[in-house]
Amino acid sequence: MATTTVEPKARKRPRKTRTKNVSRLPAIVASQLKANQIDLTPGKEHVICPDCENWTPITGVLGTPVLVPHHTTTYRDRTTTPHRCSSSYRRIVLDTAIDGWRAELAERTEVSATVSSRRATKVLPKPKTSSVPAASQLKPAPLSAEQVRRVFRRHQEQCLACKGEARNQNGQTLPCPDGERLAVTVLRLFRQEPKRQAVREFFVRERRRFDREYAEAAPKREAGWAAVLPAVQNADQLRRAVPQGVRLTEGPEVPLDRLVPRQAAEQPEGGQLKCGHCGATESSLAGAVAAGWCRITRRPHCGRCANRFPAWTRTSF
Incomplete structure (x- = not known):
């Protein structure tokens, strides 16, 4: 008689954790969490565990909501031997309305998108390149x-x-x-x-000749400088001896009370100056200068007549 072997079947596990165990840790208040740290979608309630920072389902929403027992296999703690998290069966107080949570989550998402769009991009330094010389500055290499x-x-x-x-x-x-x-x-x-x-x-050859002539003329340049050096030093001493703000004059002052030889030669008979345009006379040179007389084409003119001529034609006494 043939015998048949029946394969064992796994027992169907309950969909929700049904236990009366409650953690002794203080309860988690939903209103104190951020909108992106909790999910209150009906039938998919989840929360970020404060200990292992892992998204953990919430069970017993209609009665005593607690965190489902879970291990510490998170992104930050990838251990080879995971252990039970201490916040398993921890109570959570759902004191936040679903509509308020959705509004806060939508606002936070919009603000995050706006902030990310305003965030400045990373500034990459430009490579320092040397300036390209102009066409007139290029020196072509001679062909060999x-x-x-x-x-x-x-x-x-x-x-x-x-x-x-x-x-x-x-x-x-x-x-x-x-x-x-x-x-x-x-x-x-x-x-x-x-x-x-x-x-x-x-x-x-020309370069060598120029260098040789320059070297031969060096003693002459030194002798000429040695001959001029005393005069330069004397001029420096005289310049330093002049008080501050006083101008050093090397020539005699222009006499205003008498005529210089060139003016005396042009002085008409009688000792008076006569205007070459209107015929007005002036008894002395000092009076003529004070009255604005000028010489135009080597002829004296009174101040009124001199203003009729361009400025470049007028020469003062």
Whole structure:
């Protein structure tokens, strides 16, 4: 007679924790929590455990609400041997209305979104780059025949057209324009190299000649400075001897009570000045200067007549 083996079935576990155990810790007040620390959705009541900071379901909402027993497997405490949290079966006082909690949660969410949009972005320092010189400040490097020859040889080693291995569909060898241009440049530089070398040698000789003449003229410059140095020192002493604010004059003062030789030669007979425009007379030079007389085209004019002429034509006595 054949025997049959019946597989054991797991006992159906209750959906809610049904126990009368209550933690001795003080109860959690829902009104003292933030809106984002508790979820009062009907049938999905959860709260952040104050000990392990893990979202924990709330059981017995219609009777004595307590926290469901849970382990300390949180994001901050990822231990290999989790243990029962001390806030298991801890009472919670649901003294917050669902409508008020939803309004506060919506307001907090809106404020967080506004604050995150106002948050300044991270300022990345710009790399410090040197300023690009102008086209007139660029100094082109002179071409050397040897440098161009090395570039030409390197091109020949890498270019298939220069080696004769590049062919078209008809089997004809393809020319290389870059190789031709480098070859022409090499030949031109080698042809101009003697002239370039002569120019470089000329500049070297001129530089040496200038340095030699400058060194030979050094004693003459020193002797000339030694001859001028006493006069300069004397002038410095005289300048320091002048009081502050007084101007040093080297020439004689202009006499106002008598005529200088040039004015005496122009003085008409009778000892009086006569205006060359209106015929007015002045007895003395000092009186004429006080009355604003001027000389225009080497002729004396009274102050009234002198104002009729441009300022650049008037010369004072």
